[in-house]
Amino acid sequence: MFAQLFPLGWGHYLAGGVLIGAGVALLYVATGRLAGMSSVFTSSWSFLSSQAAFRQPRWLASRVWRLQLALGLVIGAALWWLTLGPAEPLSTQVPAWRLALGGLVAGYGARLAGGCTSGHGICGLGSLKLPSLLAVLVFMATGFLTAQALAAIGVAP
Protein backbone atom coordinates (compact mmCIF):
# COMPACT_ATOMS: atom_id res chain seq x y z
CA MET A 1 0.00 0.00 0.00
CA PHE A 2 2.68 2.45 1.12
CA ALA A 3 4.98 1.33 -1.69
CA GLN A 4 2.16 1.87 -4.19
CA LEU A 5 1.44 5.40 -3.00
CA PHE A 6 5.13 6.33 -2.78
CA PRO A 7 7.12 4.24 -5.28
CA LEU A 8 10.23 6.40 -4.76
CA GLY A 9 10.03 6.25 -0.95
CA TRP A 10 8.54 8.85 1.36
CA GLY A 11 11.29 10.15 3.66
CA HIS A 12 12.72 12.76 1.30
CA TYR A 13 9.25 14.10 0.56
CA LEU A 14 8.44 14.62 4.23
CA ALA A 15 11.90 15.99 5.07
CA GLY A 16 11.74 18.39 2.12
CA GLY A 17 8.29 19.56 3.16
CA VAL A 18 9.42 20.17 6.73
CA LEU A 19 12.38 22.21 5.46
CA ILE A 20 10.07 24.27 3.24
CA GLY A 21 7.93 24.88 6.32
CA ALA A 22 11.03 25.81 8.32
CA GLY A 23 11.92 28.44 5.71
CA VAL A 24 8.38 29.86 5.72
CA ALA A 25 8.44 29.85 9.53
CA LEU A 26 11.84 31.56 9.76
CA LEU A 27 10.74 34.32 7.39
CA TYR A 28 7.63 34.88 9.51
CA VAL A 29 9.28 34.77 12.93
CA ALA A 30 12.12 37.05 11.82
CA THR A 31 10.28 39.54 9.60
CA GLY A 32 6.54 38.90 9.94
CA ARG A 33 6.31 38.32 6.18
CA LEU A 34 4.49 35.63 4.21
CA ALA A 35 6.50 33.51 1.77
CA GLY A 36 4.25 33.34 -1.29
CA MET A 37 6.55 32.90 -4.28
CA SER A 38 4.43 34.13 -7.19
CA SER A 39 4.39 37.76 -5.98
CA VAL A 40 8.04 38.34 -6.95
CA PHE A 41 7.00 38.01 -10.59
CA THR A 42 4.68 41.01 -10.12
CA SER A 43 6.75 43.08 -7.70
CA SER A 44 9.89 42.86 -9.84
CA TRP A 45 8.08 44.54 -12.76
CA SER A 46 7.95 47.69 -10.59
CA PHE A 47 11.67 48.18 -11.32
CA LEU A 48 10.94 48.51 -15.04
CA SER A 49 7.31 49.44 -15.57
CA SER A 50 5.18 52.51 -14.86
CA GLN A 51 1.93 50.52 -15.06
CA ALA A 52 -0.28 51.50 -12.11
CA ALA A 53 -0.72 47.96 -10.84
CA PHE A 54 3.04 47.52 -10.46
CA ARG A 55 3.43 50.92 -8.75
CA GLN A 56 1.20 50.02 -5.80
CA PRO A 57 2.84 50.57 -2.40
CA ARG A 58 2.62 46.86 -1.56
CA TRP A 59 4.91 45.99 -4.49
CA LEU A 60 7.28 48.94 -4.09
CA ALA A 61 7.68 48.12 -0.40
CA SER A 62 8.26 44.39 -0.92
CA ARG A 63 10.17 44.18 -4.20
CA VAL A 64 13.62 44.05 -2.60
CA TRP A 65 12.95 41.44 0.06
CA ARG A 66 11.03 39.30 -2.45
CA LEU A 67 14.17 39.19 -4.61
CA GLN A 68 16.25 38.37 -1.51
CA LEU A 69 13.91 35.45 -0.81
CA ALA A 70 14.19 34.30 -4.43
CA LEU A 71 17.98 34.50 -4.21
CA GLY A 72 17.78 32.35 -1.09
CA LEU A 73 15.77 29.74 -2.99
CA VAL A 74 18.48 29.50 -5.64
CA ILE A 75 21.22 29.28 -2.98
CA GLY A 76 19.40 26.60 -0.98
CA ALA A 77 18.70 24.48 -4.05
CA ALA A 78 22.34 24.88 -5.11
CA LEU A 79 23.47 23.69 -1.65
CA TRP A 80 21.30 20.59 -2.12
CA TRP A 81 22.78 20.01 -5.56
CA LEU A 82 26.35 20.37 -4.26
CA THR A 83 25.82 18.08 -1.25
CA LEU A 84 23.14 15.51 -2.07
CA GLY A 85 22.42 16.03 -5.75
CA PRO A 86 23.76 14.28 -8.84
CA ALA A 87 27.10 15.30 -10.35
CA GLU A 88 25.55 16.71 -13.50
CA PRO A 89 23.01 19.56 -13.61
CA LEU A 90 19.36 18.58 -13.39
CA SER A 91 17.34 18.66 -16.59
CA THR A 92 13.83 17.82 -17.70
CA GLN A 93 12.18 15.90 -20.51
CA VAL A 94 9.27 18.36 -20.52
CA PRO A 95 9.64 20.31 -23.78
CA ALA A 96 10.31 24.04 -23.82
CA TRP A 97 6.90 24.92 -25.24
CA ARG A 98 5.15 23.28 -22.29
CA LEU A 99 7.48 24.98 -19.80
CA ALA A 100 6.95 28.42 -21.37
CA LEU A 101 3.22 28.13 -22.06
CA GLY A 102 2.60 26.52 -18.67
CA GLY A 103 4.57 29.31 -17.03
CA LEU A 104 2.56 31.94 -18.88
CA VAL A 105 -0.82 30.50 -17.91
CA ALA A 106 0.29 29.72 -14.34
CA GLY A 107 1.82 33.17 -13.94
CA TYR A 108 -1.29 34.98 -15.12
CA GLY A 109 -3.51 32.70 -13.03
CA ALA A 110 -1.46 32.89 -9.83
CA ARG A 111 -1.32 36.69 -9.97
CA LEU A 112 -5.05 36.95 -10.68
CA ALA A 113 -5.70 34.56 -7.79
CA GLY A 114 -3.27 36.38 -5.50
CA GLY A 115 -1.21 33.28 -4.81
CA CYS A 116 0.10 29.90 -5.93
CA THR A 117 1.06 26.60 -4.30
CA SER A 118 3.07 28.45 -1.65
CA GLY A 119 0.96 31.63 -1.34
CA HIS A 120 -2.41 29.93 -1.03
CA GLY A 121 -1.33 26.34 -0.38
CA ILE A 122 1.13 26.90 2.46
CA CYS A 123 0.74 30.50 3.69
CA GLY A 124 -3.01 30.81 3.06
CA LEU A 125 -3.91 27.47 4.60
CA GLY A 126 -1.46 28.19 7.43
CA SER A 127 -3.42 31.42 8.00
CA LEU A 128 -6.70 29.44 8.02
CA LYS A 129 -8.08 31.42 5.07
CA LEU A 130 -11.19 29.89 3.50
CA PRO A 131 -10.62 31.52 0.08
CA SER A 132 -7.16 29.90 0.04
CA LEU A 133 -8.61 26.48 0.81
CA LEU A 134 -11.07 26.86 -2.07
CA ALA A 135 -8.30 28.13 -4.36
CA VAL A 136 -6.16 25.07 -3.50
CA LEU A 137 -9.05 22.71 -4.26
CA VAL A 138 -9.63 24.48 -7.59
CA PHE A 139 -6.01 24.45 -8.77
CA MET A 140 -5.51 20.86 -7.63
CA ALA A 141 -8.58 19.87 -9.68
CA THR A 142 -7.51 21.70 -12.85
CA GLY A 143 -3.91 20.53 -12.35
CA PHE A 144 -5.04 16.89 -12.15
CA LEU A 145 -7.30 17.32 -15.18
CA THR A 146 -4.65 19.00 -17.32
CA ALA A 147 -1.81 16.60 -16.49
CA GLN A 148 -4.03 13.53 -16.91
CA ALA A 149 -5.55 14.81 -20.15
CA LEU A 150 -2.03 15.26 -21.54
CA ALA A 151 -1.10 11.74 -20.44
CA ALA A 152 -4.32 10.36 -21.94
CA ILE A 153 -3.55 11.76 -25.38
CA GLY A 154 -0.04 10.35 -25.17
CA VAL A 155 1.90 13.53 -24.42
CA ALA A 156 4.77 12.42 -22.16
CA PRO A 157 6.08 12.90 -19.56
Next chain:
Amino acid sequence: MSAALATVAAGALFGFGLALSGMARPEVVLSFLQWRDFGLMLVMGGALALTLAVYQLVPRWQRAPLLAAGWESHTARMHRDTFVGAALFGVGWGLSGVCPGPAIAGLGTGNLEMLWVIGGLLAGAWLQGVQASAALAAPACLGKAER
Protein backbone atom coordinates in the same frame (compact mmCIF):
# COMPACT_ATOMS: atom_id res chain seq x y z
CA MET B 1 20.84 44.07 7.09
CA SER B 2 20.01 41.30 9.50
CA ALA B 3 16.48 41.18 8.06
CA ALA B 4 18.03 40.71 4.63
CA LEU B 5 20.22 37.87 5.92
CA ALA B 6 17.25 36.21 7.62
CA THR B 7 15.24 36.52 4.40
CA VAL B 8 17.98 34.91 2.31
CA ALA B 9 18.43 32.19 4.95
CA ALA B 10 14.69 31.52 5.00
CA GLY B 11 14.75 31.29 1.22
CA ALA B 12 17.70 28.90 1.40
CA LEU B 13 15.81 26.53 3.72
CA PHE B 14 12.80 26.77 1.39
CA GLY B 15 14.94 26.13 -1.69
CA PHE B 16 16.86 23.23 -0.12
CA GLY B 17 13.51 21.68 0.83
CA LEU B 18 12.10 22.13 -2.68
CA ALA B 19 15.17 20.45 -4.19
CA LEU B 20 15.33 17.63 -1.60
CA SER B 21 11.63 16.86 -2.01
CA GLY B 22 11.88 16.59 -5.79
CA MET B 23 9.42 19.44 -6.37
CA ALA B 24 12.08 21.20 -8.43
CA ARG B 25 11.79 18.34 -10.96
CA PRO B 26 8.79 18.70 -13.31
CA GLU B 27 8.67 14.91 -13.74
CA VAL B 28 8.06 14.41 -10.00
CA VAL B 29 5.28 17.01 -9.94
CA LEU B 30 3.66 15.47 -13.03
CA SER B 31 3.84 11.99 -11.45
CA PHE B 32 1.80 13.43 -8.57
CA LEU B 33 -0.71 15.21 -10.81
CA GLN B 34 -1.11 11.96 -12.79
CA TRP B 35 -1.65 10.00 -9.55
CA ARG B 36 1.39 7.78 -9.97
CA ASP B 37 3.20 9.01 -6.82
CA PHE B 38 1.52 10.80 -3.94
CA GLY B 39 4.71 12.11 -2.36
CA LEU B 40 3.73 15.73 -2.92
CA MET B 41 0.97 15.28 -0.34
CA LEU B 42 3.76 14.69 2.19
CA VAL B 43 5.65 17.76 0.98
CA MET B 44 2.57 19.95 1.31
CA GLY B 45 1.57 18.27 4.57
CA GLY B 46 4.99 18.67 6.17
CA ALA B 47 5.31 22.29 5.08
CA LEU B 48 1.76 23.15 6.10
CA ALA B 49 1.91 21.51 9.54
CA LEU B 50 4.93 23.56 10.56
CA THR B 51 3.63 26.76 8.97
CA LEU B 52 0.20 26.39 10.57
CA ALA B 53 1.73 25.90 14.03
CA VAL B 54 4.07 28.88 13.71
CA TYR B 55 1.53 31.24 12.09
CA GLN B 56 -1.09 30.44 14.72
CA LEU B 57 1.04 30.21 17.86
CA VAL B 58 3.99 32.58 17.61
CA PRO B 59 1.91 35.82 17.34
CA ARG B 60 0.23 34.83 20.63
CA TRP B 61 3.58 34.51 22.38
CA GLN B 62 5.32 37.50 20.85
CA ARG B 63 4.01 40.96 20.15
CA ALA B 64 6.23 41.45 17.09
CA PRO B 65 8.62 39.55 14.82
CA LEU B 66 12.28 39.54 15.85
CA LEU B 67 13.39 42.03 13.19
CA ALA B 68 10.24 43.95 12.23
CA ALA B 69 7.45 45.98 13.76
CA GLY B 70 4.43 43.79 13.05
CA TRP B 71 2.95 40.60 11.67
CA GLU B 72 1.67 40.71 8.10
CA SER B 73 -1.61 38.97 7.42
CA HIS B 74 -2.78 37.02 4.40
CA THR B 75 -4.92 38.92 1.90
CA ALA B 76 -6.88 36.04 0.34
CA ARG B 77 -10.18 37.37 -0.98
CA MET B 78 -13.50 35.63 -1.48
CA HIS B 79 -13.71 36.94 -5.03
CA ARG B 80 -14.30 35.49 -8.48
CA ASP B 81 -10.72 36.41 -9.50
CA THR B 82 -9.31 34.13 -6.80
CA PHE B 83 -11.05 31.11 -8.28
CA VAL B 84 -10.71 31.93 -11.99
CA GLY B 85 -7.03 32.61 -11.33
CA ALA B 86 -6.61 29.40 -9.35
CA ALA B 87 -8.24 27.39 -12.15
CA LEU B 88 -5.84 28.89 -14.71
CA PHE B 89 -2.90 28.41 -12.37
CA GLY B 90 -3.71 24.70 -12.13
CA VAL B 91 -3.88 24.39 -15.93
CA GLY B 92 -0.44 25.98 -16.29
CA TRP B 93 0.93 23.84 -13.45
CA GLY B 94 -0.41 20.67 -15.06
CA LEU B 95 1.00 21.68 -18.45
CA SER B 96 4.54 22.37 -17.24
CA GLY B 97 4.87 20.48 -13.94
CA VAL B 98 6.38 23.63 -12.45
CA CYS B 99 5.04 26.28 -10.07
CA PRO B 100 6.76 29.56 -9.11
CA GLY B 101 8.92 28.41 -6.16
CA PRO B 102 10.37 25.36 -7.93
CA ALA B 103 10.96 27.40 -11.10
CA ILE B 104 13.28 29.69 -9.13
CA ALA B 105 14.85 26.91 -7.04
CA GLY B 106 15.38 24.81 -10.18
CA LEU B 107 17.98 27.31 -11.35
CA GLY B 108 20.06 26.41 -8.29
CA THR B 109 20.09 22.76 -9.35
CA GLY B 110 21.66 23.78 -12.64
CA ASN B 111 18.45 23.24 -14.59
CA LEU B 112 18.58 26.21 -16.97
CA GLU B 113 15.48 24.97 -18.82
CA MET B 114 13.61 26.54 -15.88
CA LEU B 115 14.32 29.88 -17.55
CA TRP B 116 11.51 28.99 -19.98
CA VAL B 117 9.13 28.79 -17.03
CA ILE B 118 10.47 31.98 -15.44
CA GLY B 119 10.01 33.81 -18.74
CA GLY B 120 6.46 32.50 -18.92
CA LEU B 121 5.71 33.46 -15.31
CA LEU B 122 7.06 36.99 -15.89
CA ALA B 123 4.98 37.34 -19.05
CA GLY B 124 1.87 36.07 -17.29
CA ALA B 125 2.36 38.40 -14.34
CA TRP B 126 2.90 41.26 -16.81
CA LEU B 127 -0.39 40.53 -18.60
CA GLN B 128 -2.24 40.39 -15.30
CA GLY B 129 -0.65 43.64 -14.15
CA VAL B 130 -1.52 45.47 -17.38
CA GLN B 131 -5.09 44.25 -17.09
CA ALA B 132 -5.25 45.28 -13.43
CA SER B 133 -3.80 48.70 -14.29
CA ALA B 134 -6.62 49.29 -16.76
CA ALA B 135 -9.09 48.35 -14.04
CA LEU B 136 -7.38 50.69 -11.56
CA ALA B 137 -7.76 53.56 -14.05
CA ALA B 138 -11.45 52.81 -14.64
CA PRO B 139 -14.19 54.39 -12.51
CA ALA B 140 -14.15 52.94 -9.01
CA CYS B 141 -17.83 52.02 -9.27
CA LEU B 142 -16.79 48.98 -11.29
CA GLY B 143 -15.55 47.49 -8.05
CA LYS B 144 -12.30 46.39 -9.65
CA ALA B 145 -10.03 48.60 -7.58
CA GLU B 146 -7.37 47.11 -5.31
CA ARG B 147 -4.95 44.60 -6.73
